[in-house]
Amino acid sequence: MARYSNETGDGNIDPASIVSNVKNNIKQEIIKELLHGSFQDNKTKLGNDALTLVVEVAKCLVTETCLRASSQALKENCDKVDIEHVEKCLPQLMLDFP
Amino acid sequence: MAMFQNLSATQKLQAAVHKDVRGICTEASHFLGLEITKPAIEVIAELVFKKCRVYGSDLEAFAKHAKRSTINADDVKLLVRRNPSLKSRLLSLSSNCGKDKRRKSVPVVKQDVAKGASTSGECAANVQLASSLLESKESDVEDMVVDQIDLTFD
Numbered sequence: 001m002a003r004y005s006n007e008t009g010d011g012n013i014d015p016a017s018i019v020s021n022v023k024n025n026i027k028q029e030i031i032k033e034l035l036h037g038s039f040q041d042n043k044t045k046l047g048n049d050a051l052t053l054v055v056e057v058a059k060c061l062v063t064e065t066c067l068r069a070s071s072q073a074l075k076e077n078c079d080k081v082d083i084e085h086v087e088k089c090l091p092q093l094m095l096d097f098p
Numbered sequence: 099m100a101m102f103q104n105l106s107a108t109q110k111l112q113a114a115v116h117k118d119v120r121g122i123c124t125e126a127s128h129f130l131g132l133e134i135t136k137p138a139i140e141v142i143a144e145l146v147f148k149k150c151r152v153y154g155s156d157l158e159a160f161a162k163h164a165k166r167s168t169i170n171a172d173d174v175k176l177l178v179r180r181n182p183s184l185k186s187r188l189l190s191l192s193s194n195c196g197k198d199k200r201r202k203s204v205p206v207v208k209q210d211v212a213k214g215a216s217t218s219g220e221c222a223a224n225v226q227l228a229s230s231l232l233e234s235k236e237s238d239v240e241d242m243v244v245d246q247i248d249l250t251f252d
Contacts, residue, residue: 018129021129026118030115030118035150035154037107037154038154041158041162043167044158044162050157050170057178060184061149066126081138
């Protein structure tokens, strides 16, 4: 389970390697439905390459939030990432992400 | 307990997002040897859900401003312009996308060729002829065809 915990040491995380190592993905159909739901104009269409990129942005958002919350939990010597850790990293995350 | 079928369209989408986010979150936190609790996952799922809606309206506005009705990759790049690392990641991904698109056309050819090979029972020369007739633009078609032959003969 904790494959990388020894390599990364105390809070020294390499996010890029973890992001590319995460195999799970958000399904394209879900993001497509979500985006179509928010369009004001019915004529707006979504290109295939654009959809791929939005899915990647969403995946990065999830992974980044999770990793920031995890490093917050490590700082506080907790072994479970709780809602308070997520809340603490939310403001900076909202500034960093579009 | 509410059945999935009885939920509204928005709730179904939320549930679907939640499921995928849970998968990513558990995997990412396990890399650091941590557990992630259910409320934390719910917050992140809600965050992604709301963010995607904002992205949708932003992307639509960008496309409209460019006098297009189709959102393309440039609009997404404009969306992430303030985050340089995310931008470079997307740039590398979109440059890989072109290769993937060309590769996508190969399996169709591959299947046709494989079907021809299995029905006729002929060997590689015939298959290569067929592949050159179908589409000889791709340089890696022949490699993949050879792979396919090995698979079928196994």
